Amino acid sequence: MATITLPPELPRIDVHSLVKRYHRHPVLNQLSLTINSGDFCLLVGDNGAGKTTLLRILAGLVRPSQGAATLCGADALSNPLVRREIGYVGHQPMVYQDLSAYENLLHSARLYQLENSEERISQALQALGLAAQQHQPVRALSRGLLQRLSLARATLHQPSILLFDEPYTSLDQEAAGFLDRSLQNWHRPERIILLAAHRPQRLLSLASHVAWLKDGRIDAHIPVSALAGSPELNNYLREVT
């Protein structure tokens, strides 16, 4: 077991000269990025730009070919305690089909060794509107409900860094509105939200920053309030809407 102790500081993401190649093809190429506590950063870019790869490296699911990606001063791949600070929502819900929503969350709570796990699960299920379906097998849930379960799993341990990869995919209007409200609640000074979105227009009113991933690098990383001063990024955001 790792013996590191995380400093009691606010979270921070530092990515320095990051390179990731798949079969010699560079997906990320000398990418550098810093995100501070309290930031809600939208990660935008075309399909295949490397958004998912970047998020998976940050979450400790993928090893970079070169460079460093640290969260709270350490990398998530080799430090289990850093992973404790991460809530990750990917393209798949990461749950077991034959278990119920409640059982999946209980399994997750036990892996994270959470205290008062039953109470936390109950609160999460209530907050995300899953209480009525909590004992149904996951295979019986709709895509929207699965996404809610995925959000509950990612936030159950109250992480300080939320990494969301296209969380609006397949959501209907009601579920998307629900996610908007949840993001508003989760956006706090002691937390980072990094959200990858292919069509980010609806989130511009919620986010504090936009990072544009282009050709394997961060082409622009600016506050949403400064978008008017970056016509190229502004045009891109209009085009993808």
Add this chain to the structure above:
Amino acid sequence: MKAIGAYLGVVWQILRKDIRVEWRGRQGLPVMLMFALMIVFLFNFALQLAPDVQAGLTSGLLWVSLAFASTLGLNRSISLERENNALDGLLLAPVDRSAIFFGKTLGNFCFTTLVGLLLLPVFSLFYGQNLIRAPLLLVMLLGLAAYTSLGTLLSALSIQARTRDVLLPVLLYPLALPILIAAVEASRGVLAEQPLAEMSSWIYLLLAGTLIFNAAGLLFFETILEE
């Protein structure tokens, strides 16, 4: 001590989850058992051997059934983690990732052992020998411990391959051959009522296999799963 307790807690949690998923879905054990029973029946009716010849083949047939049934279980175990990318959920947890290996290995071992325990009376019935003997159980436990730890490691290796369902047996059977030979020889010795001392080299081989494959899992499981 606290760290060891937490580590074992994670192993137990993975095992408990696998048992619960199997209990809910019932998709692994029944298939494994049916497959093993089919091998028992088919060989029994196809070979039609004299009782003394059949007695010599029993240990081999037992291990063929166990190895094939176990491979089905290993495929099921890893496909469970592939569905919905559940494996990522395990990898994201703030735990030493080798504990995931031991939890999965223990689950595979328990399911295959259960199939083995159910097979022994059937073999006894069809092959005219009493297979329910303590030394044979010991050999079975050791053989399956080695086989399932190697199988779990290789199923993790094959998880990202496009041909993963085919890849596992292709990798597993050649590498498990020394283990299967040792298990067959030790089982044959037990059924021939040889003293344990005469089978000690095979039993040591099974023990060494268990230790080596589990040590490999401890050291390399995390690296194997990395993209």
